[in-house]
Amino acid sequence: MPLISRLRSSFAALLTVALLPLMGCGGGEGKVTVLMTDAPGDNLKTAVVTISEIYLKGDDDGDDNDDDNGGDIGKAGGDDKGGRVVLLDEPVTVSLLELANKTSELVSEAVVPNGDYSEIRFVITGGYIEVKNADDSTTLFASSDDYAGLPEGARVDGRLHMPSFGSSGLKVKFSEKLSIEGEQKILLVDFDVAQSFGKEAGNSGRWVMRPVIKAAEVTASGSINVTLTKDGGVTLPTVDDHQVTLADFRAVMINAAGSREELVLADTNGDGTFEASFKFLIPGTFSLSIAGPAGITFTTSPAGPVTVELGSGKDITQAFTLISAQAEQQ
Incomplete structure (x- = not known):
């Protein structure tokens, strides 16, 4: 059932990604990764498509023209009105049925301006299907007789429209609008291959590709950033001849299922704020706190754990301040 779904898998090679400006979006950038998966249809033995371009569109690009295909198609091609961020601009040919219960990375970490996006578009420039017949033979339908994705020596029996x-x-x-707010986002889209190819009525000998995509299942991963600073009146103790610093503390995250993850806090820009980022998170409820080194007791404001809700495509920050710290009594 999916054209882009689940999390993390590898494609044969990272794809070239181009960035065009998106007008009407806020400052800052995020990154988008697009994954593909699929589930087989009952009467299809092979289903191959070539995707030559993938791009996101913003809300205010002025491009709402649809053709006569059920309102699912909008004008692509040159767009000088802004509102388009190209995620993929080099063709990739994908065998859909080989992706059943697996994923393939179509786009890797494309830089995308922060903002709201209303849709994603796929430019599909060719394809073929091999259909099972009642006598166990197969018939091959291709977008053209010379489609580059055809296996060597294949005989085309009919047209895939x-x-x-x-x-x-x-x-x-x-x-719902897809909001990008920094860090890495992974797009999840459900493509139903079983409903996406059908034989044309009559005796034309054509099959028609009418992709069925459940856009309601589109979401994006998010990130949670944890910061730790020290109140000006706090002096960190020395434990076993080691001067404790904020670098000895760790950010702790527990998800709704109870899984715990800890990250070291680091002050990468020297401003006194120590940070850790939990990335590639599926939206949900998380519990955040600070863990300290052995041999000290401490308190923070707010006192952990703190419960946060992470939305689709969001990048949120939870700040903690160390308000007391002392060595444990021996």
């Missing part, structure tokens, strides 16, 4: 996907692109409207 792909209405406007090579020029207009397949439009996937998000049911």
Whole structure:
């Protein structure tokens, strides 16, 4: 069922990513990774498509034109109105049915301006399917007789019609705006291959690709940043001849399932604020606190654990201040 779904897997090679400006979005940047997976249809033996471009669109690009394909297609091609961020601009050919219960990375860490996005589009420039017949033979339908993705020596029996996907692109409207606010986001989209290919009525011998994508299942991973500073009146103790610093403390995150993760805090820019970032998180509820080194007792404001809600595509920060610290009594 998915065209882009689940988390983290590898593609044969990282794909070239181009960035075009997005007008109407706020300052700052995030990164987007797009993953693909799929589930087989009952009567399909092979389903291969070539995706030549993937891009995000903002809310105010003025491009709302649809063609006659059920309102799912919008104008692609040159767009001088802004509002477009290209995630992929080099063709990649994907065998959909080989991706059942697996994922493939289509886009790796494309830099995207922070802001709200209304849709993602896929420009599909070719493809073929191999259909199982009642007598166990197969029939091959391709977008053209010379489609580059065909296996060597393949005989094309009929035409796979792909209405406007090579020029207009397949439009996937998000049911809710996709908000990018820094750090890495992983897009999750559900593509139902079993419903996306069907035989045309009559005796034309054509099959038609009409992708079914459940945009309601689009989401994005988020990040939680934890910071720790020291109140001006606090003096950190020495324990076993070691002068304790904020670098000896750790950020602790526990998810709704009870899984615990700790990260070392570091002051990377020398401003006195120590930070740790939990990335690639599926939206949900998390508990955050600070863990200290052995041999001291301490308190923070706020006192942990602190419960936070992480939304789709969000990048949130929880700040802690160390307000007391002393060596444990021997």
